[in-house]
Amino acid sequence: MERLASSPPHARTPVTVVPESRFMQNYRVASAVHGGSSASAIVNGRGDVELFTSGSNTEVWNIYPDPQSTTANSATATGLTGEVIATGLTPSGDIVLFAAQGTNLLYCVEQPTSASRWSAVKMIDVPLPSNAIRIARITTTRINNKLYIGVLIEAKGLVGTLYNFSWGVWAGRAPASLNGTTLQLQTLNAVWTGNSDANVAFSVFDTVILEYTLSTGQLDRPAIAANFRSLDVAAATDEVGNTQVLAVLSDGNAYCLVGGGKQPYSWAQLTVASSFKQVAVLPSRPALNALLLGVDNTLYHASQSAPSATGWSQPTPIYNGVQSFQATVEDGGLAVFAIQAQQNTVTQLTRETLSGNWNIAALQVQAGGKIEDFASYSTDVTLFSEVGTPLADTPVEVWTEEPSRLAINGGVYYATPRRPVRLLTNSAGVLSIAQQVSALAAPAILVAVPSLMSPGERIEIRQDAEVQDRLSVTTGEELMNAKLAGGAPLLRDQYHKQETANAVAEAVSRSMQLASPLYRKASAATPYVDPRRPRAGVSLRSDALAGARLLDLALVPEQHWHLSVQDGEVRFTDLSADAASGLLMALRSSSLSGGWFSWLTDIGDFIAGVAQGIIKVVDFVVTTVSAGIQAAFHFVVDGVTYLFETLVDTVEKAFDLAEAVFSAVKVFFQQLYEWLAFLFNWGDILRTHDAIAHIVNTGFDFLVGATGGIQRIVDGSINTLQSQLQQWFAEARNTLAGSYSLGGYEQANTPDDPATSKAVANNIVYNGLINNAPAAQSSMAAAALIQEADGPFTQFMEALANLVDFTESSQAFAQALVYLQDLGTAPDEIFRKLLAALMSVVEGVLQAVLSGVQAVIDAMLKTVATLIAGLKTLMNAKWNIPFVSDLYRLITNGSDLTTLDLMSLVLAVPGTVLFKILQNKAPFPDQASVLRFKAAFNADTLLTATGLKPAGRQVLAQAEDGWSGCLPRDLALLTGVLGSVAYFFYGSLTALGDIMPPEAGPPAIVAYVALTLETAAQLCSCPWIFSSGVPGCATADGASRTLWIYTCVGVLLDGIFVLGANKMPENRDDMGVVATFLYGLGHLGAAIPASLGQSASVVALNIVPCLPEVCKPLRLKRVVLATEGLSLVGQAALDVICYTSTTVLNVVSVSAATQPTLVDASALRTGTRSM
Template identity: 25%
Template sequence: MKFSTSSELMLNQKHAEVMSPDKAFEVLQTQSGQSLFFSIGTDDVFYVTREVGNSVTGWEKVDLSSRLSSSHGGKTVAAKRFDISQNSATMAIDLILAITVDGEDFLHVSTGNPADLVDWSDGVEWTAMPWDGGNAPSPLTITNVYHLNIATSSGPVLTCFVEVLRNPGHGLELIDRYYLDFDGLPRWHKHALAIDFSASSVVTALGQRPGDFVSCIYSFGSVNGVEQMIACPRINAFRPGTAPSPARLSIPDGTTYIASCSDGSSSGNTNLFVAAPGGLYMFAPNNQKDFADPVLVLPSPVTDGVPLFAGVTRMAARVDPAKSRTVLWCRNAQGNLFYVSCPTGQEATQSAWSTPVPLYRGVEDFAFYLNVNHAYTVLFAQISGQQIVQLTQDPTTSVWSSRTINLPPTSVDKVVEFQSFTTQLTLEKEASDDENVLVGDTDVYFTSTSPVSIYINNEYYVLSPSVPIPTRPDASGAFTIIQATDSLAAVQYQARLTPSGAPLEINPLAKAFAKLEGITSGDDLADIQIPTGTNWSSTKPLLPSDANNSETRDALAQAVSNLLEAKSTLPSDGSVQDPQSTKLAPAARSLATPRVRTWGLSFNKDGLKYVEGDEASKSLSAKVSTSGDGLVRRAAVRNPITLLWGDFQEFVRDLLDGLEDMFLDFVDGAWKFVCEIGGQIYEAVLDCVNAVVGALEFIFDKVKVFFEDLIAWLGFLFNWDDIIRTQRVMKNLFKRYGENMVDSLDTAQDSISEMFESWEDKIAQWAGLPDPDNSQALGSFQSQKSSVGGASDPQCSWGSHHVKNGASASVSSVSNLGDSSGFGALLDGLKNMVESQADEVIGTVEQIKTDVIDQIQTLTPIEIVKRLVGISANLMLGVAKNVVVSVIEILKSIMQGVMNLLDATIEIPIISKIYKLVTGSNLSMLDLVCLVAAIPSTIIYKAIANKTPFPEGSATSSLMKASSIGSIRSQLAASPDVMERVVVTFNIAALVGSGVYVVLDQVQAANAIPVIGALSASSFLVFVAPAIAAAFAMPDTPTIRFNNAMTAIAVSKSFVDNVSPLRSNPLWTEAVGPGSETMINLLWTVPAITTIADVDGPHASDFVALGAALAAGLGGSLAFFDMKILAVSGPVKLVAELVAAGLNISYGALSLVYGSLLVLDL
């Protein structure tokens, strides 16, 4: 087996809908690190939205609270407050939920839920916690709930507190607090507050102090503007009947928020963190007694003139046991979201903490966790004006990525659109492979350089470096891999045929880098035009006018060249440069020393200015002092802030307008990116490929070449005007062919009889066909597919990908064709005819499989002809001819309404919506299959011929408007060039047609869904497009007439198989259908054999065309294995289906090669 692969930066879509914003949310994770997003929706329902691998959208939203209605007399239940906790040892999840029913609040808990529940759709088991804490306030009004599961050496300790309004309706809204006893009675126990707190002001954290022996609750809040904070154990461990003694904790001026987390020890003790304008303060476990003062562990940086920790409105802390790291995330009053971290155990050391900078702005709420398997941050944020997004930081490169939470769609028109790196990976059989190794039955194992969420063949997976994920290609041997992106940064994949086999490295950025490498001077940039306009059919210069001057172009070109040089020294798989390699002595690094060690760019109103060497060093020296073997080590006046590249990139993204210059300096074997923002020097190491592309984005952004422009240049955009013209030409040709098809059936019997005249002479002629001296095996011809420009590109399979995956969700008014009544006797006769010859036929087919099909990759087309004719000539002349002629009468009657079916509208996810947007029209069944064919036909033809196949003009317009097959034939006969373009595009179409037909045919066989049947039959038109193109050819010869007859019979039978009443008739499906399919396909090879025998001095393209016809015919001949009378075992039948699918895919590839050779006149 071998792989072929191509990746593109392009717009893609998903049939899904984005999760709407919720009122409140928290997150946990499963043992495998997948997300569990708990929330109260705007509909007052408590949900869990779980990340689900091997699913279509990747997320599932489950209602957890509505079932409680049955416990309250069927009344409406409104979720009000919730909290969650997780056992760090078992990962079990505990939930506490306050609900409101008729104006009164109630409490329910659910404990010990396994995190990796396969299916949460049945919800969780709730236990009611009715009030039994004495005189209840009226109405009972719960203001908050708190839950904590503390891991200790003796086991987990579950703590739950509930706050209620002391006097509902009173203006101060003072609260009373209770703790819950899950095991005893009463369950509600008053937890006396030493000071009064207002419900709207209290901020609470749970934890444990040394010596308390029980968990405690930290409370910060105010009454009448007086702020106070206390720590109080849940109970008095020594005197349970006596109220516990609180500790009053001193707070810094301006305190707004607190958070706690484990100190990392097995004791279960917690650090308490306090956010105030002065910075981040901490109460260590041994500093939480009465009147304790906090320690300032991180002074607050100033951003936009405001201390970063001032006005913090939310703070969350976590300890990552895998990396022994303590992490805090904060949101301040300006909506800035930032984090700080330090090694666990060094929280009291100021120098141990990272420097916080705002990463995201306009954040309204957030929640996060640290992935249990790979120790990276998974953050959920509600950003102003946007949906909730999942943000993850690559644990390898530190680059941040963003994605929406895509839920299963509620209607066919729901579409999520996003930029992506889309990869087409095709698994192909080689001549040396064992005949029993089948593409469709082969596992491929995927890993990635870093953890990444992707879709493979429409299913959601999270890849990682360490665990190979097995999956199989679709029936056509293809994988479509989609990685959402909002930048040029991409995670690389690896594909293997065994879990530990040699990997194929898949770099989604490969084509983008190839384009960048073509920039060697400013003149190269001056020539670049990018698509623009409504349908991307116009162009504009890449550089805006105010930056399109020689100095800016030269500066950009030099910067691109330098950054690509830096990239060449970094790991090619996208991983981070080994820090040890940067510590070698300069002599040991001489081979990696760049030509220019220091260079920079200055940004001004006229564009860019590039500097390097001494000039750059002087400019940089004004900012920093020299030390080490490079320039940038420490600032002369103020220390530089060193950030991870990913953090630096997010921080600077919104500050580029204030960036006046930037420098790159080669220091100690690594490149450092240095810039000044707001009087502060920042630096980050370019230690991976994604950091290099991030620097490229910065530079282009500064000259107003934005991400969308980079996609238009480095990626791909569909030129819909060109594609729609091809689609409309194809549609009219298919339409006129379909109208003529029933008439063709009337003369088909005569055409067949005509071909079988002098049959013995033909057999003798074919047996003596010479192989040319330079003959090639069929596998060699097929391998030329990889050299056809664009053939492996994912944009070519965009339409087919969405048809394969959207067919089952499609909506159409299709109905059955024709009426099968009155065919009983004919069907019985055909059944008897086929079954009476079953032994002869199956013996012939099995011999064809053994002597031809199993060796087909190593045989030349002529060798295949000789073997096939030697095995099946008698069968063709006898039962095959008779069965096919008899089937014609059934096909003629049923096919009368075929055009109504092709004109029926269809709503298919994604494609219908985009087609309406592009054309303003609704999509018909024929529109759909022609669009799917037109996309690769247009793209590949343009790549081969360097022009669009059907440009605007009278010739194209005439083809679109021709009203009969006769007028089309006349028009094409008068213009050989246009005829060639029709033949070439129709042969290219067979490439995608074969893939779509094979997949839909298998789906239809398994499900028998009417709309899929209609799509499968309609896609067969594209599958046999090369034969249909031949129907427009002149002159009219016996071979062409026979080919036209067999094409009409094959197309008609495809519709009868899928959308006629016969598809549910056992006489047809178990005998006549598969038997006649074998006969039709064997006879259909005859025109191709006759053509090669009659050609004087055939070209290479003629042999490829013969090979394509033979592959298709041989694939169809295996249908005989479906006959019930043969009682073929399941495994044998499956092998036959997979082999047939492989031959059909080979036919598509060979048709493509034939089309490309025609363009090249070979």
């Protein structure tokens, strides 16, 4: 067997990061009430708890008790927007909400009895230091019925960042302005201390202690025994009036402050070997309570305890999966709002006063959302373990090199170079990161997996690298042909001519080439990146902070050029260094200084001026000087000419230079976005969706009509397999398996396919399903369908149970289990255990149970009619899934989302993208193309072509070019592509289920979607679509067709379990695990004769999908227990490796099989369990 060309096996690292970035249109729920980047909880004057959180667009929402709501809560916008919020109570007991917008401090007051719940927004003046950037923190405290307000204003200091403190008091009314102070800090870890107007102070606890007493304006620095950096600090006044301070210090442990008076302060350690990141102290009575959040997103609770040596009880974990929290005291108990790390949803935890019990329930509001689109760079970052398992629910940290708002897995966060976002990957091991942009350049994203990477190491992801790479090679012809979303040309009016396009393209290309090719190009040598899947703009950073992307001047070629834009004529001219210098001198002498326009500080401001019609560009001059790349802009304002000069020293400025060139010909960011970005053509996608739904329904009808034929062929094949088993397996071990390991076999035979990887990534429908599946609600209960079934279902389950019992009692299975249990002892065993050894152990089991398998399959086929009727009912069930249902209603003008709609849309988005990449056109450009497909692709055609119809097989005429498939060649390619993509997502959902504990599974909707994807993939891989032939075992072609017929059994097996238990068989119980294993034995037995003597690609397509199935006993409870759960990791690793590999191989095979020059399409050996 020759080996398929591929990358060699690579050294494995503890974590592998696979990012796929795209400049694209994205969607969000604008009025979402999920927890945002800032939140606050408070008890109002009536004793009710209210929550405030910023939404995805920084609008601040109020969630308040509402007895008229079906959920007991309602949500309303407050009218405020801001990155930083805080709350307090006025002297009259009304909630006042503060929000910072840059350096502005805004507030509004709750008026619950008014028609408008919130007052008009007002402003409090804040004294600003020089170089002020923003208000970084707002903090309040209530003492003697007065509300004390403090703000920390972030400013750029001579060295680093400083925070300037200002304060005010809300007594009878709001302060008009805050009081400035000279207190400058290098930390935000400060709290209010004191219990009276005389001693209230703003106190810093970070390395040193500083106390700024408001009444005197005096700054004190009490002695402390040792200096320790703090990560977070909190304080509250206890029952006797003393301020108690807790902190998380740099070692991650919790400490309380002790000492004072004549003794120096010191930190008393409360925990050992902990890793906390957030702390809160609540002024409950009689004892204070504390909450701590670990870096593993587990929430802990502690309370004051007199018997304890530290004065506090040991923190106890109470809830996990928490990204952040807000808490307050309610009726003496605690009200905690935990913002989930997965979907950013809010869970309310209430601690009862007397019993101390915690009541936990999702916080829900009676509100609807509105979907809106936005321009974004979006990246799906998938994390894999050392052996290729998706790292689900894994703690990660995300920074940006500049402050930026990121939408991650359904939540919205504010990330900075110094302040990471800490959260978990989703259940598929993915961080789906969308960064809204209004310019081509975007701050780099840095991702760290603290538990698996060295301190300080971060994977840097430049989401804009692909756009830069594309623009660096743009041509005038491309610009002339470029179209906007509505079909209008990119270059319009007097600029739509070839000479202009050539000049603009050259200037843009030169601008983009300023950045090093190392930035734009992919590198297989980057640590933590799969060398088989290198991606542009991905590198390893080991420095402490994320800084600006400085140009590497040593790698920038010297260039001097002039772009003239006058009277609609655009000309590009290369210059010598002397000519460029002379031109600049001439422009300087004829222009006023750009300094007249104080708002012009960088190229971005300049572009804004052009877009607003203030500036008319005349000339661009770019020249290499000793200090770097100098750019000069000669422009006209009100008839007066000016010159603006700047150094292009960062990648962002190179982007700005390119945008400035485009803006000179009236092409601004919105037009560039419409040209360069991926925009959802919902017309194309919905037509694909319609065709996919037809495929699934056709598949169900086909299975009903093919039952008799399937039974005849499978029974005959089992008889043949019994007589040929030993010979075929011996030959397979020698010629197919060789010396490969299970994992190594895939690595050796799978090439990288960037087109497929890009198409299946950043699927907003699939990501929306994964992130929101736990909250999905249906119009029906699927379990009721199976109860309506008659005797055949019971007979099948009894026959299956008997076969499973017999299998587990056999000596052959015991021997196989030893191999598999050993395989599961360590995740990397899949790269050590030989494929030939696996074939040997499963051969024995197959020999022992083969006759019993035939009886079970015969019993299963008697259920088909009732099964399909139930599945069709299930396909019509309506679903309400956060975001996904809203999106579907938006794009379909209000239609409800059904199970079939959901699956079809999950597949239609990437399927349309991949087909466009491969063929440069939509799969279904109009409704007529959909009707043509439906007419050609139907159950009767497939039944006739396969010979599974009772009337017998129809011999298909061969076309003049040698094509003999039952579909036209173009439709065969389309069908094969859709089937390949369906198989990828079916495999992804399978891996998601296999990583879960025994007898556990993902939400029911995930199982339903997986089954329909499996059905679509199975039907789309029918070999008769690509060529005619007869099933049998005498030839490889006949055996491949028999193999496909056998894999139809797998769809039926999964269907019975999904309909009856809302789970795939391997997620139901041990019987389901063994059932899948037994199916896999037959799958492998059928795949071997179809592979003997074939090419490496054919063998891989046949054998690789069998491996996860025959290893499925790794999910048996006793194996999971014996391996301490590691067997689940190994099983999920095999799923990801094998299903991804098979998808790529199938796309390559389908493309080759449908080429006009290819006569024999027998290279396709496909099936959902054999792709």
